[in-house]
Amino acid sequence: MFGWLRGKGMSGSAATAVASTRARHGDDDLFDEQFQAKLEMLALAARRMHQGRTRAERRSKKTGSGIEFADHREYSAGDDFRYLDWNVYGRSGRLLLRLFEEEEDLSVYVLLDRSRSMAFGDPPKLDYAKRLAAALAYVSLAGLDRVSLVSFDDAIRGRLPPTRGKNRIFTAFKFLREQQADGPTGLADALRMFVTQNKRRGVAILISDLYDPSGFEDGINILRYQKFETHVIQVFDPTEVRPPLHGDVRLVDEETGEAREITVTPRVLDRYAKAHDAYRARIERFCAEKQVAYYPVETSTPFDEAILRILRRGGMLG
Amino acid sequence: MIELAGLSLTQVLTVLGAVGAVVVGLYLLKLRRRQVAVPFVRLWDQVLADERTTRLFSQLKRLLSLLLALLLVALLAGALGDPRWKGASAEGRSIVVLVDASASMQATDVRPSRLAKAKDEVRTLIDGLGPNDRVLIARMEAHTTPVSPMTDDTAVLREALDSVEPTEVAASLAAGLRFALDVLRDQPHPEVVVVSDGHLGPARDGEGEVALGAVALRYVKVGRGRRNVGITAFSVRRYPLDKSRSEVLVELRNAGDRDESIELSLLGDGQAIDVQQLQLQKGERIARFFQDISGADRTLEARITLAGGAHDDLPADDRAYARLPERRRARVLCVSRGNLYLQAALLLDEYLDVTEIAPEAYPPAGRHDVIIFDDFVPSTLPDASAIYLHPQPAAGGVGPLEITGAITRPLFEQIDRRHPLTRWTALRDVNVADSLAVRLAPGDKAVAGDARGPLIVAGTRGGRKFVALTFDVRHSDLPLRVAWPLVLLNAIDWFVEEDASYLSSYRTGETWRVPVPAGAREATIVAPDGDTRTVPVLEGRAIFAGLRAGFYTLRTRTASGATAEQVFAANLADDAELDITPESRLVVGATTAGRVVPGRAGLRAELWIALVLAALALICIEWVTYHRRVTV
Numbered sequence: 001m002f003g004w005l006r007g008k009g010m011s012g013s014a015a016t017a018v019a020s021t022r023a024r025h026g027d028d029d030l031f032d033e034q035f036q037a038k039l040e041m042l043a044l045a046a047r048r049m050h051q052g053r054t055r056a057e058r059r060s061k062k063t064g065s066g067i068e069f070a071d072h073r074e075y076s077a078g079d080d081f082r083y084l085d086w087n088v089y090g091r092s093g094r095l096l097l098r099l100f101e102e103e104e105d106l107s108v109y110v111l112l113d114r115s116r117s118m119a120f121g122d123p124p125k126l127d128y129a130k131r132l133a134a135a136l137a138y139v140s141l142a143g144l145d146r147v148s149l150v151s152f153d154d155a156i157r158g159r160l161p162p163t164r165g166k167n168r169i170f171t172a173f174k175f176l177r178e179q180q181a182d183g184p185t186g187l188a189d190a191l192r193m194f195v196t197q198n199k200r201r202g203v204a205i206l207i208s209d210l211y212d213p214s215g216f217e218d219g220i221n222i223l224r225y226q227k228f229e230t231h232v233i234q235v236f237d238p239t240e241v242r243p244p245l246h247g248d249v250r251l252v253d254e255e256t257g258e259a260r261e262i263t264v265t266p267r268v269l270d271r272y273a274k275a276h277d278a279y280r281a282r283i284e285r286f287c288a289e290k291q292v293a294y295y296p297v298e299t300s301t302p303f304d305e306a307i308l309r310i311l312r313r314g315g316m317l318g
Numbered sequence: 319m320i321e322l323a324g325l326s327l328t329q330v331l332t333v334l335g336a337v338g339a340v341v342v343g344l345y346l347l348k349l350r351r352r353q354v355a356v357p358f359v360r361l362w363d364q365v366l367a368d369e370r371t372t373r374l375f376s377q378l379k380r381l382l383s384l385l386l387a388l389l390l391v392a393l394l395a396g397a398l399g400d401p402r403w404k405g406a407s408a409e410g411r412s413i414v415v416l417v418d419a420s421a422s423m424q425a426t427d428v429r430p431s432r433l434a435k436a437k438d439e440v441r442t443l444i445d446g447l448g449p450n451d452r453v454l455i456a457r458m459e460a461h462t463t464p465v466s467p468m469t470d471d472t473a474v475l476r477e478a479l480d481s482v483e484p485t486e487v488a489a490s491l492a493a494g495l496r497f498a499l500d501v502l503r504d505q506p507h508p509e510v511v512v513v514s515d516g517h518l519g520p521a522r523d524g525e526g527e528v529a530l531g532a533v534a535l536r537y538v539k540v541g542r543g544r545r546n547v548g549i550t551a552f553s554v555r556r557y558p559l560d561k562s563r564s565e566v567l568v569e570l571r572n573a574g575d576r577d578e579s580i581e582l583s584l585l586g587d588g589q590a591i592d593v594q595q596l597q598l599q600k601g602e603r604i605a606r607f608f609q610d611i612s613g614a615d616r617t618l619e620a621r622i623t624l625a626g627g628a629h630d631d632l633p634a635d636d637r638a639y640a641r642l643p644e645r646r647r648a649r650v651l652c653v654s655r656g657n658l659y660l661q662a663a664l665l666l667d668e669y670l671d672v673t674e675i676a677p678e679a680y681p682p683a684g685r686h687d688v689i690i691f692d693d694f695v696p697s698t699l700p701d702a703s704a705i706y707l708h709p710q711p712a713a714g715g716v717g718p719l720e721i722t723g724a725i726t727r728p729l730f731e732q733i734d735r736r737h738p739l740t741r742w743t744a745l746r747d748v749n750v751a752d753s754l755a756v757r758l759a760p761g762d763k764a765v766a767g768d769a770r771g772p773l774i775v776a777g778t779r780g781g782r783k784f785v786a787l788t789f790d791v792r793h794s795d796l797p798l799r800v801a802w803p804l805v806l807l808n809a810i811d812w813f814v815e816e817d818a819s820y821l822s823s824y825r826t827g828e829t830w831r832v833p834v835p836a837g838a839r840e841a842t843i844v845a846p847d848g849d850t851r852t853v854p855v856l857e858g859r860a861i862f863a864g865l866r867a868g869f870y871t872l873r874t875r876t877a878s879g880a881t882a883e884q885v886f887a888a889n890l891a892d893d894a895e896l897d898i899t900p901e902s903r904l905v906v907g908a909t910t911a912g913r914v915v916p917g918r919a920g921l922r923a924e925l926w927i928a929l930v931l932a933a934l935a936l937i938c939i940e941w942v943t944y945h946r947r948v949t950v
């Protein structure tokens with residue numbers, strides 16, 4: 001496990017951390033050796049996708065004092081004369097200031113929904129989401145990005161401050177292990193709190209089932225409005241699509257306690273499956289319109305396969 | 319129209335109302351639903367909105383389901399009422415079928431037997447019953463025994479018919495008709511059907527001629543043959559003076575319509591001891607004695623076969639059985655100063671163990687069955703049965719009888735011929751010089767004597783039987799007569815309860831009263847076919863009515879736990895059963911039996927079965943539609 005780290009000469013503290021991880025968590029640990037080996041494989045795969053950069057390997061969308069030209073803007077008093085584009089002034093007589101993309105290390109925020117509905121399924125969706133979050137965090141850390149983990153339900157419930165370096169993955173594991181499914185979903189409130197606390201823009205990866213009675217749109221829009229490069233991973237269990245129900249049942253919402261009485265027949269199940277598909281289609285349509293990357297993931301899909309699919313689509317980390 | 323043969327209409331409606339109310343109540347109760355947790359219940363709202371549009375249809379289905387349940391209850395409640403077509407039940411007949419199971423029904427002139435043929439006839443009768451005819455089947459022999467209830471259930475009747483077994487007794491038509499009339503009293507359309515060969519005896523008994531009244535009489539004739547030679551009597555007795563030998567009487571009759579050559583075999587203890595060839599003309603009856611039979615000790619059996627080893631139409635009367643009286647070895651103590659007559663008489667029976675002692679040696683050691691005191695009276699009563707010859711006690715002593723004087727030349731004028739002591743004896747001209755005049759104690763019996771006093775006394779002293787001859791046999795000519803040893807041996811037989819009047823066989827169909835050992839409380843009889851049953855014991859006799867000829871074993875147990883076993887024989891020995899020519903008519907009084915009339919054609923309408931089947935069909939439909947999610 002973590003052969004790459006050992007081959008590179010894992011630091012003493014990192015090796016101790018791994019050993020202590022083994023001791024604390026058995027084979028059923030979410031982040032066991034097998035999982036960690038897969039993380040390494042994923043990091044290598046991500047590296048091959050984005051070769052050629054040594055540090056601060058991803059450009060931020062922020063313009064600043066970099067060397068790569070980005071755009072022009074009108075000169076205003078106080079601007080640095082060194083960045084005036086005299087060629088343009090020579091051709092058109094307009095004073096335009098040359099803007100350069102500021103090269104800085106990228107901030108990646110992994111936003112983990114830990115509301116009670118995430119406890120649904122076998123395995124629970126939250127466990128699967130934790131693995132996705134860990135994998136994405138590791139890939140980012142391996143890319144020398146600053147990674148921050150945030151958990152929420154209807155408010156921010158936990159936060160791992162931005163950190164850098166692969167050996168910080170164990171801190172991420174620890175943070176993720178501590179997250180328990182509880183509380184109602186409130187995407188808008190929670191993400192509003194998130195953007196308030198995190199002024200530094202970056203990539204925001206939202207991992208959630210998006211089962212918000214108030215709607216998922218507001219939460220995603222808040223991220224967009226604050227210039228976060230937003231990615232939405234919707235996690236759902238296969239039995240949510242076609243629940244194994246029949247007969248007279250009383251359906252109780254795990255989060256709100258709302259109940260519906262219904263007699264489940266094959267026809268009703270068909271209707272429900274259509275309703276579920278329509279809900280997903282609505283999310284997908286919304287994300288497409290707002291240029292937000294959307295990745296629906298079933299928990300029956302092996303997580304490494306899901307991560308590769310997400311990376312391969314290239315929009316998130318490239 | 320329909321009428322209810324089971325529950326009344328009120329009861330049916332009560333059941334329907336009660337159960338229907340429960341069903342409606344259950345439907346009104348709110349359905350308790352299974353609770354299921356879902357992650358996002360609002361996704362179901364769209365489905366629920368669609369469902370609401372079909373709520374009216376759902377309510378209709380729910381109503382239909384309730385109606386279906388109520389219909390089920392109604393069908394089952396209706397089945398409890400056992401509905402029938404009214405018109406059909408009005409025509410039902412009440413029929414008693416008397417199946418002749420007497421010995422003659424074992425005749426094999428129709429294969430396999432007349433009884434089997436009779437059963438076939440009854441089955442045909444059952445098949446032809448009307449929808450509401452009710453039948454009772456009874457087995458008719460000397461007595462009549464019902465084998466089924468009065469029912470319209472043909473399965474019950476067929477099963478009951480199978481249980482009818484042949485017997486070896488003569489049938490009694492009077493008993494059968496009396497039984498049938500009792501059963502059919504106040505029944506609608508009563509009929510008696512007699513299935514027989516017609517040899518049933520007269521329709522008359524102690525109460526007179528059987529009056530059928532309004533009861534219709536039907537007769538089904540069974541059989542056609544008439545060739546039969548049978549044993550009508552079979553008896554055996556031991557010779558009184560030589561009990562190792564016996565003589566046998568066999569009486570035969572040819573009831574057929576042709577002359578027959580037969581072979582009569584006599585078997586002792588299972589071994590052939592004599593065979594005779596006989597010619598019997600048709601209708602002839604002959605008796606044959608077998609004398610000095612010495613090869614048998616326990617059982618005798620007579621068999622007849624036709625010439626060439628053939629059998630006649632009725633084998634049941636070709637064999638007869640007899641049980642020889644049991645011989646018991648008696649220990650006899652003779653207390654005498656020497657009596658040659660006495661010694662000679664006791665020598666006649668080889669089954670006597672005689673010990674002779676002088677009076678001075680009395681009482682000797684050991685137990686004896688009989689003690690003979692010859693001109694000697696012991697000072698105390700003996701612990702055994704005793705014969706006193708001239709019981710003159712010593713001076714001051716007390717004998718079994720109080721001596722009041724003497725009688726000169728007493729005479730045997732008054733003799734109780736029925737007493738066992740006097741059987742086969744001729745005492746009237748015996749001369750006696752003198753005898754003791756005695757006074758009898760209560761319970762004593764003067765078996766022989768004259769007006770002046772008894773010469774032979776029998777009675778009981780100290781719980782033991784005794785016989786006293788009040789004269790000295792040496793002063794009479796009795797020892798010179800055959801009666802002398804007979805009286806002695808009769809007395810010993812009486813003591814040891816070897817009953818000389820033993821019946822060598824009983825007659826089937828009659829009530830037997832078989833003597834059992836004193837004190838027996840329980841008796842078990844094992845029939846020739848192995849059937850074992852406990853029988854009551856009344857006044858020292860086991861009471862039983864046997865239906866089969868052959869050897870029976872009687873086991874008894876006394877209160878002290880002692881067990882005993884004895885064998886006795888039973889024979890058909892009925893002259894009427896020998897004549898097996900079937901009667902073409904059956905006449906009772908002025909009524910001649912008619913032919914069997916089949917019941918009115920028509921289905922046996924068991925409507926309750928249809929109702930139950932309909933209920934089952936509804937349940938099946940409900941089950942299928944439920945599991946195919948049609949009705950949910």
